[in-house]
Amino acid sequence: MVDDRNDERSFFAERPPRDLKPSPPSEEKPHYLGHRQRLRERFRQTGPDTLSDYEILELLLFRSIPRADTKERAKALLKRFGSLAEVLGAPERLLREVENIGEGAALDLKIVAAAAQRMARGEIRGRELLSSWSQVLDYCRAAMAFEEREQFRILFLDKKNALIADEVQQMGTVDHTPVYPREVVRRALELSATAIILAHNHPSGDPTPSRADIEMTRTIIEIAKPLGIAVHDHIIIGKNGHASMKGLLLI
Template sequence: MGTDQDDERGFFLAEQAAAPLRKTTLVQEKPHHLGHRQRLRERFRTAGAAALSDYEILELLLFRSIPRADTKTRAKMLLKRFGSLAEVLGAPERLLREVDDIGESAALDLKIVAAAALRMARGEIAGREVLSSWNQVIDYCRAAMAFEEREQFRILFLDKKNALIADELQQTGTVDHTPVYPREVVRRALELSATALILVHNHPSGDPTPSRADIDMTKTIIDTARPLGIAVHDHIIIGKKGHASMKGLLLI
């Protein structure tokens, strides 16, 4: 005849036997984010990118590098840290990795997407009459330089039809200064047989307003290039929130 102690022991053993079964049942359930991913992909496919917000586009980009976890929170954290989709893609890889749960793979994938976007923007002006594609020129310069942490000085070299011959990053400086050597600028233009230049540099502070030093340096390049038949069409300054044209401001 069994005792109460035997009954308790039997109940305890039955609970142990049932526990793995319950665990297996939970593991078999599909994560909730799988259905969300499919719905988001379908929205992109049927309605296009315009129907999606920035964080949803970021989610789509993160799907491949983070295959088995929720990406919505990560996408929103990236936007909170950097401000916009363009700023996320423009951020240095090391800063992307500082965001919680954005590992090396995801950060690298985002920079690959940014590189592809930059190539596309450059393709819009390559071999074309640049002055008639001014919006594309600005878009390209912003994609290339707006979110850099240090000042960069870039030159677009043009032929006699104002088509792009070369796009070269000449100098990288500090957060508020880039050394520029007018004679070297002109020497390189002569090597490429360029007859016109568009000067471009960025202000990491975000404010594209030309400084006195920017204006003086531009005028020195103009004066050095003019006797050799090389024109300076403009000097564009790129900031995070916009750009300034020295020609448009009547500074040159």
């Protein structure tokens, strides 16, 4: 007869000893993961207008900085540059100077800025610009308002005032851009443009036209008029707004 007790003793003797130490608690998920999900849901459900600038900036940083809290980084960028537009308009090297904003995040922000500029350009391409003036201003602001150096830009228009080309003719210093009126008109003739809109930025932020700006614009008008090329306006763009020479009755 088989002794069941021996089988029972043998069965339990062969089992490995049980670890009686309590298992460590499971690691908690980083707090920022829940915050990211909540912020994305707010964007989906209520739209961007309900989010502040730093929250929109956080959303942009999520993919660039996947394993860290982005709120303080977004606030640091705004503290340094002043607004979301100024963050996107800032040079990449200055973005990298902000603490915990690395090369990848800085580059991603500049890609977003480039996309916004392309979108603004798309809004005016092929349209009659004089009836889409607010979009012209939006485009010029996106393209030039936060440049560190002056740039002189020309919008070349056809006989229907639709955009043919948009070119930066000159880049200057922080407070001066050399402009050659005959070169402006020569390029208009090459493109068969019948009208142009001039634009340049003031990195100081103040868009008030200087005496040199006014005189240069009047010289271009004098050269262009006999050749059948109209100068519709000269727009000066600054961080704090814009000035229209035509609106100010300077041309």
